[in-house]
Amino acid sequence: MSKYILQMNHISKTFPGVKALDNVKLEIEPGEVHALIGENGAGKSTLIKILAGIYDADPGAEFYFEGREADIKKPIDATLKGISIIYQDLSLFPNLSVAENIFIGRDSNSNSLKKVNWKHIEEIAESALKELDVQIDLNLPVEKLSIAQQQLIEIARALAFEAKLIVMDEPTSSLSAGEVEKLYKVINNLKQKGISIIFVSHKLKELFTVSDRFTVLRDGKYVGTYESKELNEDKLINLMVGRQVLYEKNKGGIQIGQTVFEVKCLSKEGNFKDISFELKQGEVIGITGLMGSGRTELAQAIFGINTPVTGEIKINGESVTIKSSEDAVKKGIAYIPESRKTQGLILEQSIINNISLPVLKTLRNAFGLISRKKEVDLANHYIKTLDVRPALPNLKTGKMSGGNQQKVVIGKWLSTKPKLLIIDEPTNGIDIGAKTEIHKLLRKLASEGMGVIVISSELPEVLAVSDRIIVMRHGRIAGELAIEEATQENIMNYALLGSKVSKENKNQGKGKVIVESGVSM
Amino acid sequence: MNILKGLSKESVLGLIALVLTIGMCIIAPGFLSQQNISNMLFQIPEFGLIALGMMVVIVTGGINLSITYSAALSGVAIAIMQSHGYSILISILVGLVVGLLCGFINGFIVSKIGVSAILVTLGTMTLFEGVILTITKGNSISGFSEAYSLIGNGYYMGLVPLSLLIFVIFAVLTAILMNKSKWGRNVYMLGSNPIATLFSGVNTNKVLMGVYLYSALLAAVASIIMTSRYNMAKVDLGSSYLLQSVSAAVLGGTDIQGGYGKVMGTIYAVIIFQVLSSGLNLLEVPRSIVGIIMGAILILVLILNFVKAKVDEKSQKKAQQETLVA
Numbered sequence: 001m002s003k004y005i006l007q008m009n010h011i012s013k014t015f016p017g018v019k020a021l022d023n024v025k026l027e028i029e030p031g032e033v034h035a036l037i038g039e040n041g042a043g044k045s046t047l048i049k050i051l052a053g054i055y056d057a058d059p060g061a062e063f064y065f066e067g068r069e070a071d072i073k074k075p076i077d078a079t080l081k082g083i084s085i086i087y088q089d090l091s092l093f094p095n096l097s098v099a100e101n102i103f104i105g106r107d108s109n110s111n112s113l114k115k116v117n118w119k120h121i122e123e124i125a126e127s128a129l130k131e132l133d134v135q136i137d138l139n140l141p142v143e144k145l146s147i148a149q150q151q152l153i154e155i156a157r158a159l160a161f162e163a164k165l166i167v168m169d170e171p172t173s174s175l176s177a178g179e180v181e182k183l184y185k186v187i188n189n190l191k192q193k194g195i196s197i198i199f200v201s202h203k204l205k206e207l208f209t210v211s212d213r214f215t216v217l218r219d220g221k222y223v224g225t226y227e228s229k230e231l232n233e234d235k236l237i238n239l240m241v242g243r244q245v246l247y248e249k250n251k252g253g254i255q256i257g258q259t260v261f262e263v264k265c266l267s268k269e270g271n272f273k274d275i276s277f278e279l280k281q282g283e284v285i286g287i288t289g290l291m292g293s294g295r296t297e298l299a300q301a302i303f304g305i306n307t308p309v310t311g312e313i314k315i316n317g318e319s320v321t322i323k324s325s326e327d328a329v330k331k332g333i334a335y336i337p338e339s340r341k342t343q344g345l346i347l348e349q350s351i352i353n354n355i356s357l358p359v360l361k362t363l364r365n366a367f368g369l370i371s372r373k374k375e376v377d378l379a380n381h382y383i384k385t386l387d388v389r390p391a392l393p394n395l396k397t398g399k400m401s402g403g404n405q406q407k408v409v410i411g412k413w414l415s416t417k418p419k420l421l422i423i424d425e426p427t428n429g430i431d432i433g434a435k436t437e438i439h440k441l442l443r444k445l446a447s448e449g450m451g452v453i454v455i456s457s458e459l460p461e462v463l464a465v466s467d468r469i470i471v472m473r474h475g476r477i478a479g480e481l482a483i484e485e486a487t488q489e490n491i492m493n494y495a496l497l498g499s500k501v502s503k504e505n506k507n508q509g510k511g512k513v514i515v516e517s518g519v520s521m
Numbered sequence: 522m523n524i525l526k527g528l529s530k531e532s533v534l535g536l537i538a539l540v541l542t543i544g545m546c547i548i549a550p551g552f553l554s555q556q557n558i559s560n561m562l563f564q565i566p567e568f569g570l571i572a573l574g575m576m577v578v579i580v581t582g583g584i585n586l587s588i589t590y591s592a593a594l595s596g597v598a599i600a601i602m603q604s605h606g607y608s609i610l611i612s613i614l615v616g617l618v619v620g621l622l623c624g625f626i627n628g629f630i631v632s633k634i635g636v637s638a639i640l641v642t643l644g645t646m647t648l649f650e651g652v653i654l655t656i657t658k659g660n661s662i663s664g665f666s667e668a669y670s671l672i673g674n675g676y677y678m679g680l681v682p683l684s685l686l687i688f689v690i691f692a693v694l695t696a697i698l699m700n701k702s703k704w705g706r707n708v709y710m711l712g713s714n715p716i717a718t719l720f721s722g723v724n725t726n727k728v729l730m731g732v733y734l735y736s737a738l739l740a741a742v743a744s745i746i747m748t749s750r751y752n753m754a755k756v757d758l759g760s761s762y763l764l765q766s767v768s769a770a771v772l773g774g775t776d777i778q779g780g781y782g783k784v785m786g787t788i789y790a791v792i793i794f795q796v797l798s799s800g801l802n803l804l805e806v807p808r809s810i811v812g813i814i815m816g817a818i819l820i821l822v823l824i825l826n827f828v829k830a831k832v833d834e835k836s837q838k839k840a841q842q843e844t845l846v847a
Contacts, residue, residue: 305719329722337720346714348780357710357721360703369701412721 002067005030005196006051006083006165009062013046013055020046021057024222026215028165031194033187035207038217039240039431044200047217048167052085053078066164079105084158088170090150094143099125101142102157128156131193132186148179155186166190167198172206173429176291177496184210202429203458204233216240237432247436247464250284250443252483254467257281259317260451261420263302266311271297272475275311279420284442284452286466288459289495294475295455296338299422303335304328315419329358332419336409338428338455340402344409347398351388352379354397355412382411386441403434410441420451427461439465459488473498530774530826534789537822541793545800552803559682561799563673563750566688567743568762568769569791573695574739575766576787577732580699581712582779583631583638585736589763590649591623592744596754597653597662599745604664612669617741623649624737625730632729653756661755665748673750684746691742695735696784704731712779769794772822793818 006028013021021043028034038044049055050063053072057063063070065081072078078085092101102125125138134152142150151171158166172180187197187210201207207214214231216223216239223239231239261279266272272294279285289295300306302313304322313320315331322328328335337343345354356363356375363378365371379393386407390400397408406426413421423442427435442465446452456462462469469481471494479494493499528536545552571588578585598619602612623645630641675683699705707728710718719725743762748754773790775782794815801811 303720324724325719325722326724335720342714343716343720346710346717348713349710353706353710357706357718357723360706364703369697370703370706416722 002064003030004028004064005066007062007064008047008051011047011050011061011063012058013043013050014058020220021050022220024217024220025225026051027225028196028198029213030164030196031191032212033191033197033199033210035199035201035211035214036217037200037207037214037236037240038223039433042217042240043220044217045169046220048085048169048198048200051078051083051167076105079161082162082164083167084161084163084165085167086151086154086158086169086171088173090147090154092142092150092153095141097139097141098129098136098145098153099138101153102128102160104157105161124160125156128160131159131189132156133189134186146179147174148176148182151175151183152186155190163195165196165198167200169200170202170429171199172201172203174291180206204236207236208233240432247439247460249463250465250467250483252467254282254447256283256467257449260315261453262312262314262317264312264314266298266301266309266313268297268301268306268309271301271306272472275477277470277477277480279451279453281449281451282446283467284446284454284465286462286469287453287455287472288457288462288469288491289472289478291457293472293495295472296424297475298472299335299424299453299455300337302328302422303333305335329416332417334358334413334416334418334421336406336413336421336423336426338425340405340409340428341398345397345405348396350394350396351383351408352376352393354408355379355382355415358412359415378415379411382408382414386411387437403430403437406430406434406438410438414445418450420453421445422453422455424455425458426454426456427458435461459491462491463488471495530829531783531786531789533825533829534773534786534793534822538789538792538796541796541800545796545803549800549803552800557799557803561795562682562685565791565795566682566684567746567750567759568765568795569688569788570691570739570743570746571759571762572766572769572773572787572791573692573784574736574743576770576773576775576782576784577695577699577708577739578638578736579767579770579775579777580708580779580782581638581729581732582715583729583732584642584767585627585733586639586642586763587623587627587646587649588642588736588740588766589759590646590653590756591620591737592740592747593754593756593758593760594623594649594653595620595741596744596748596758597656599748600662600664600754601656603666603669604662609666609669613745616745617738620737620741620744621734623740624734627737628730628733631733632726650756657754657756659756661753663753665752670749670752673746673748684750687742687746691739692784692788695739698735699784704728708732709780712776712781714780765794768819772819774826 004027006026008024008026011021011024011026012019024043024047026036026047036044036047046055050057053075063072065083070081072081093104096104099122103121122138129136132152132155136145136149136152142153145153155166171183175183190197199207199211208228208231211228213225213227214236215225216236218240258281259278260281262277264276266275275298277285287295287298297306301309302322304324304327307323313322315333320331322331322333341347346357352375356378359378360370363371363374365374376393382388383391383393388404388407388411397405400408426438426442430438439461442452442454454462454465463483463486467483469483469486469491470477471479471481471491473495478498481490481494551557571592574588575585595616599612599616602615603609607615627641627645630636631638671683672687673684677683677686699708707718707723710721710723711725711728715725744758747759751758769790770782770787771777772793773783773786773788775787797815797818798811801814806814
C-alpha cells in the first residue's frame with residue numbers, strides 16, 4: 001500500500017473551449033494538513049469538485065483513495081468513502097437542529113418509512129462533537145449558531161461520516177481571530193486522529209501556521225508540492241503568480257490638504273460610540289478592527305443605511321444630515337460594501353445597468369428619459385479606464401471574475417464623482433494581481449483629491465494603502481496610528497487589548513502568537 | 522430549437538400568437554366574422570390593462586392579489602357618483618382616486634412596513650371585497666349615463682373600439698415608463714436585487730410605492746372600461762381576471778421571482794388567451810375542456826421558455842469561452 005491516502009495523477013478537465021486543469025497532481029499523506037493554493041482561476045475549485053464527485057475528470061486520470069481506485073461518480077460516493085468537503089458558504093439546514101444536521105444523509109440507504117430513531121441520532125451527534133471537544137446544545141436550530149459554530153457542526157458531520165479526508169475551503173474567511181485559534185486547535189486534534197486535511201485559503205500567513213505541505217497550482221497547471229519548511233511567503237507568492245508581487249507598506253509623507261470629511265461623537269446604540277475623526281484631502285484612512293468591532297456598522301451609518309445616529313457628520317466643513325442611502329449619494333458619499341455579490345452588484349444585470357444605477361438622473365435626454373447612448377458611453381468609459389475584462393458592456397456581472405466585478409462596483413461609484421469613497425474589504429476573494437491594482441487605484445484617487453476610507457481586516461492591505469490607521473474595538477476607537485509608526489503588531493495590540501503598549505510584560509508571548517496567525521483579523 | 526435561438530422570448534410568443542390566430546381562422550367557423558372580431562377587440566383591453574398592472578408588480582418580485590377588487594371598488598365608486606348625478610368627469614376622477622388609495626394602502630404596507638406582497642394583497646383583497654359588500658349589500662349598481670357607456674362600447678372614427686385605443690395608449694405609456702424612465706429601470710433593478718439597489722442610493726420604498734400606485738391606476742382604468750361595457754358595478758367585477766392576469770404575465774415571460782418582464786410579452790400572452798378562448802368557444806369545445814387546453818398550453822410554453830433559457834445560456838457560455846481562448 002502506498003504511503004498516500006489520496007493520489008490524484010494526470011488530472012485534466014476540459015470545459016468547452018477552456019482547459020481548467022492540465023495534468024495536475026495531488027498527493028495527500030495520512031494525518032497531514034495540506035494547503036492547496038493558487039490565484040483565483042488557478043483550478044483549485046475545479047480540482048476539489050472532481051475530488052467531491054461533482055465533475056468528472058477527463059479520461060486518463062488516475063485517482064486512488066486509500067490505495068484503491070476511487071470510483072466516485074456523484075457526491076454521495078465521496079462522502080461514503082470518507083471524503084468530506086466543507087464549502088466556504090457552508091451547507092447546513094438552518095431550521096434543523098444541531099443533531100439532525102450532523103446526522104443528515106448518513107442513513108440515506110435505510111428504509112425511509114422506518115421510524116426515526118432520535119436516540120441514535122443524538123448519540124451519533126454527541127460523540128462527534130465530543131471528538132471535537134466542543135459543547136453545543138444538540139437541540140438548538142443551526143441558524144441560532146455563530147458561523148464558527150456552524151463550521152464546527154460541518155466538521156462534526158464529517159466525523160460522523162467517519163471522514164478520513166476533510167477539505168476546507170476558505171474556512172477562516174468569516175471567523176474572528178479568537179475563533180480562528182479555536183479552529184486551529186480542532187485541526188490539530190483531527191491530525192492527531194490521523195485525519196488528513198486539505199486547506200484552501202488566500203491568507204498566506206495562516207497557511208504557514210497550519211500546513212505541513214503545499215501544492216501550488218497556476219493557470220490550471222501543477223507547479224509543485226513543497227514542504228512547509230522550504231517555503232516562505234515571498235517564495236510561495238512567486239510560485240503562485242510566477243512573478244514577484246507583495247504589497248509594500250505605504251511610505252507616507254504625502255501632501256495633506258484641508259479637511260474634507262469629519263465625524264464628531266457619532267454614536268449608534270449597540271453598534272458604536274463616540275466616533276470622531278477627520279479626513280484630510282489627499283490622505284487615505286484605514287479603519288480596521290476585529291469582526292464585530294463596529295467598522296462596517298459605522299460605514300453603513302455614514303452611508304445612511306444604518307440609521308438613526310447621534311452626533312455630527314461634516315462634508316467640506318458643512319454639517320449634513322443623512323437619513324438614507326439616497327441622501328448619502330446626493331451629499332457625495334459613495335460606499336462599496338463588503339459583500340460584492342449581494343450588496344455591491346446586481347448579478348443578473350449587465351455592466352451597463354450596474355454602473356448607471358446611481359447616476360440615472362444625469363443620463364436623461366431632452367424628454368427626461370434614459371439615454372441609452374449616454375449610458376453605454378459611461379459604462380465603456382469605466383471599462384476602459386479601469387481595464388475591466390471582458391470588455392463587454394452588456395455582459396451580466398454575475399458571469400465575471402471577482403476582481404473584475406469589484407472594478408465594475410468601483411466604476412459605478414466613481415461615476416457619481418464622490419467627495420468621499422468608503423470601501424469595505426476592497427479585495428476580499430480577489431487574486432493578488434488584481435489586489436495590487438485596486439490598491440494603486442485607491443491611492444491615485446486620494447492623490448486626485450477624493451476622500452478615501454478603506455475598511456479592511458487584512459493588515460498588510462491596511463498598511464499598504466493607508467496614511468493613517470484607525471483601530472476599532474468594541475464599537476469605539478481604540479487607537480489611531482500614523483503610517484510611519486504602524487506595524488501589524490501595534491495594530492493588533494490595539495484591536496485585541498485596546499492599547500498600543502504590547503502587554504508583553506504582563507502577558508508574555510500571548511499577544512505575539514495571535515499576531516503571527518493573525519495576518520487577517 | 523435552432524430557429525428559435527436568435528429570437529427573444531417575446532418574439533417567440535408573438536409567433537405563437539400569430540400561428541394560433543391563423544390556425545383559428547382556418548379551423549374555427551366564424552372566427553373572422555365581424556361579431557367575433559369585435560367581441561375579441563372589446564375583451565382584450567380590460568384583461569390587458571389588468572395583466573399589465575399585474576406584470577409591473579411581479580417584476581418587483583411581488584404579486585397583487587387585490588388588483589381586481591381594487592378595480593371593482595373604483596367601479597362601485599364611479600357608479601355611486603353617477604347615480605347621484607355627478608358628471609362623468611368627476612365620477613371618473615373619484616374612481617381613480619379610490620383606486621389609487623387602494624394602491625397606496627398596498628404600497629405603504631409592502632414598502633414601509635416590509636410585509637411580503639402576497640400576504641398584504643391577500644389581506645387587502647378581502648378588505649376591499651368586504652368594503653364593496655358593505656356598500657352594495659351584494660347588489661349590482663347601475664345608473665350610468667348614456668355617454669358613459671360609449672367608453673366601453675363606442676368606436677373611434679367608427680372603426681377602432683374606444684376601449685382598445687385607451688388600452689394601446691396605456692400599453693405604450695407602460696412600455697416607455699418601464700424601459701426608458703429612471704423609475705422603470707429602478708423597478709427592474711429592485712426586482713433583481715433589492716439590497717444592492719438600496720446600496721446604490723436608490724430610495725427603494727418610493728419605487729415600490731410607485732409600482733403599487735401604477736398597478737392600481739391600470740386596474741382603475743380597466744374598471745372604467747368594464748363598468749361602461751356592462752353598465753353596472755358589483756363586487757366580482759372582473760374577478761375572473763385575477764389569476765388569469767398572473768398567468769398572462771408569466772406566460773408573457775415575466776420572471777415570477779422578479780427582475781424581468783416586458784409589456785410586449787404580456788400583450789402577446791393576452792392575445793393568445795383571447796384567441797384560444799374565442800376560437801375554442803366557436804369550435805363548441807365545452808368550457809371544462811377549454812380549461813384543460815389553456816392550462817396545458819401555459820405549462821408547455823413555460824417549459825419551452827425554460828429549455829430555451831438553458832440552451833441560450835450554454836451557447837453564450839461557449840461563445841464567451843471561445844472569445845477568451847482566441
